[in-house]
Amino acid sequence: xxxxxxxxxxxxxxxxxxxxxxxxxxxxxxxxxxxxxxxxxxxxxxxxxxxxxxxxxxxxxxxxxxxxxxxxxxxxxxxxxxxxxxxxxxxxxxxxxxxxxxxxxxxxxxxxxxxxxxxxxxxxxxxxxxxxxxxxxxxxxxxxxxxxxxxxxxxxxxxxxxxxxxxxxxxxxxxxxxxxxxxxxxxxxxxxxxxxxxxxxxxxxxxxxxxxxxxxxxxxxxxxxxxxxxxxxxxxxxxxxxxxxxxxxxxxxxxxxxxxxxxxxxxxxxxxxxxxxxxxxxxxxxxxxxxxxxxxxxxxxxxxxxxxxxxxxxxxxxxxxxxxxxxxxxxxxxxxxxxxxxxxxxxxxxxxxxxxxxxxxxxxxxx
Numbered sequence: 380x381x382x383x384x385x386x387x388x389x390x391x392x393x394x395x396x397x398x399x400x401x402x403x404x405x406x407x408x409x410x411x412x413x414x415x416x417x418x419x420x421x422x423x424x425x426x427x428x429x430x431x432x433x434x435x436x437x438x439x440x441x442x443x444x445x446x447x448x449x450x451x452x453x454x455x456x457x458x459x460x461x462x463x464x465x466x467x468x469x470x471x472x473x474x475x476x477x478x479x480x481x482x483x484x485x486x487x488x489x490x491x492x493x494x495x496x497x498x499x500x501x502x503x504x505x506x507x508x509x510x511x512x513x514x515x516x517x518x519x520x521x522x523x524x525x526x527x528x529x530x531x532x533x534x535x536x537x538x539x540x541x542x543x544x545x546x547x548x549x550x551x552x553x554x555x556x557x558x559x560x561x562x563x564x565x566x567x568x569x570x571x572x573x574x575x576x577x578x579x580x581x582x583x584x585x586x587x588x589x590x591x592x593x594x595x596x597x598x599x600x601x602x603x604x605x606x607x608x609x610x611x612x613x614x615x616x617x618x619x620x621x622x623x624x625x626x627x628x629x630x631x632x633x634x635x636x637x638x639x640x641x642x643x644x645x646x647x648x649x650x651x652x653x654x655x656x657x658x659x660x661x662x663x664x665x666x667x668x669x670x671x672x673x674x675x676x677x678x679x680x681x682x683x684x685x686x687x688x689x690x691x692x693x694x695x696x697x698x699x700x701x702x703x704x705x706x707x708x709x710x711x712x713x714x715x716x717x718x719x720x721x722x723x724x725x726x727x728x729x730x731x732x733x734x735x736x737x738x739x740x741x742x743x744x745x746x
Contacts, residue, residue, distance in 0.1 A: 382563075383408040383426035385419075385455070386433035390517045391471065391555065395430060398556040404563065423458045429468040430559065431455060431493075436473075436482060436522055444481045449488035456496035467503035468493055469562060474508045474548070503569045505562055510577065514552025514611070515618035525549070525585060525612070529619040532589050543583025550574045551611040578608040585612065592616045596627045600644045600733070636660045637723070649731040656681075656718040656726070663715030664745035667708065674706040675727040680720035684746050685712045713744040 382399060386392040387409035396407055408422040410433070423429065435447025452470065459466045470493045475483035490506050497504030517523045519530035524547075531538045558574045561567055588602065592613055595601050604613040631640035637655035644650040656662050666688055674683070680699040683706050686692070697719070698706060708714050718724035732740075 380404060380427045380563075381406045381408060381425050382428045382430065383410060383422045384430045384432060385410045385451075386431075386471070387411050389432060390514075390523075391512060391552065392430075392432050393516055394514065394552045395432070395556050395559055398560060402560055402563075419455075420458055423455060423466075424462055426466055428563065429455065429459070429466060430471075431468060432471045434471065434486070434489075441481050444485040445488070448482075448485035449492070452489035453492045456492050459502070460496065460500060465500055465502040467505070467562075468496065469505040469559065470507070472506055472508045474510045476508055497569055505567060505569065506571045507558075507574060508571070509555070509574065510548035510550060512550055512552060512555060514555075514615050517552075517615075519619075524582065525615065526619075528586055528589055529616050532593055533616070533619045533621075533624065538586060540582055540586060543581060543586065545582045546579060547582060547585075549578045549580065549608070550576075551578075551608075551615075553611070576607075578611075580608065588612055589616055598644070599629060599641055599650075600646065603645070603647065636662055644733045646733075649729055650733050651727070651729050653677075653725060653727045656716070656724040658718050658721055658723075660724075661715050661717040664713070665715075665741050665743050666713040667710050667740050667742070669710055670708075670740045671710060671731050672708045673729045674708075674716065675703060676700050676706075677703075677725050677727055679718060679722055679724035681724055681726070682717050682719050683714065684717070685709070685714050686746055687712055688744065713746060715746055 382404055384392055384396055384399075384407060387396055387407075388411040392409075392411075396409065399405075399407060408426055410419050410422055412433070431452065433447070433451065435443050438444055438447065456468070459468065470489060472486045472490050473483070476486040476490055477483065493504050493506055496502060511523060511525070513523055513525035517526035519527040521527075528538050530536075554576065555574050558567075558572070588609065589612070591602055602609050602613065604610050629640060629642060631638050637657055637660060639652065639654040641650060641652040654662060676698045678700050680697070683696045683698060685694040685696075688711055696706060698704060699720075716724075716726065
């Protein structure tokens, strides 16, 4: 299957072409602003499917709106009609197509050309009115405030916000690409379609999240970056970091016993850290009322000792990195861990809450 992509070197085009290849559609005909008219014509004659992503939204003169949006689309569908092959086409339009401005009207005209092509030839057609699209490789200082914010904040440059309460509708590039692949899998029917999910946020909310992402390298507190808009925005933010920004240091605390180092903190799922202990060293010797922890020995041999603070019941557990197992602390039981090996002990630690020096819920009671 030969797939032609116009605007192949643009933000959406680059992401889509990579996803197409990953999905097994390796026979791509890439058209960009430097392609000749002959390359476009011959490519359309060969194509079995057309993703028409190219367009103009920041012209030097207003006439370019029509030339780059309506006229180019008309040329494409006329070439496809002459081919007489009922080639399916997807059009990248804009929510501005309903507006009475030069850009919106040029996009509306492009939509009509594609819709008429589909109805007259019986070809499948898919028209998407994209709102603001964000994600990796989007060009800053162009037509995406998210890209500009990410680039500036990552590089220590101030951002300008006219109205932080202004609402915007955003879609994420990976969701857009998933939708395009769904077309090729025949999971969509012809007509006007929509990429989901759409995220309705304010400009101020986006800026605040990005600053929080930046500051998390110092505070170690991460947002809930595993789902939804925050996940998508965090991934986008990371893509604007320079290679020399790929790493950062975290604080560690060393004493005669070993080292303690915090790695990551969350607002709702506790924190992650690790500690070391030299041979013969015991760490801990305290209990908690509510706080709980999970320990994983990743290097060495250790003995965990427990004692119920009321009944004085005792329990011991020997653990080594030869067999990975989680050791949990239980509220109301004092506990400690001793390195019984000949080498340094390294233990990964998760606690269900961020340590609060003002309310540590950690009561000293050596065994």
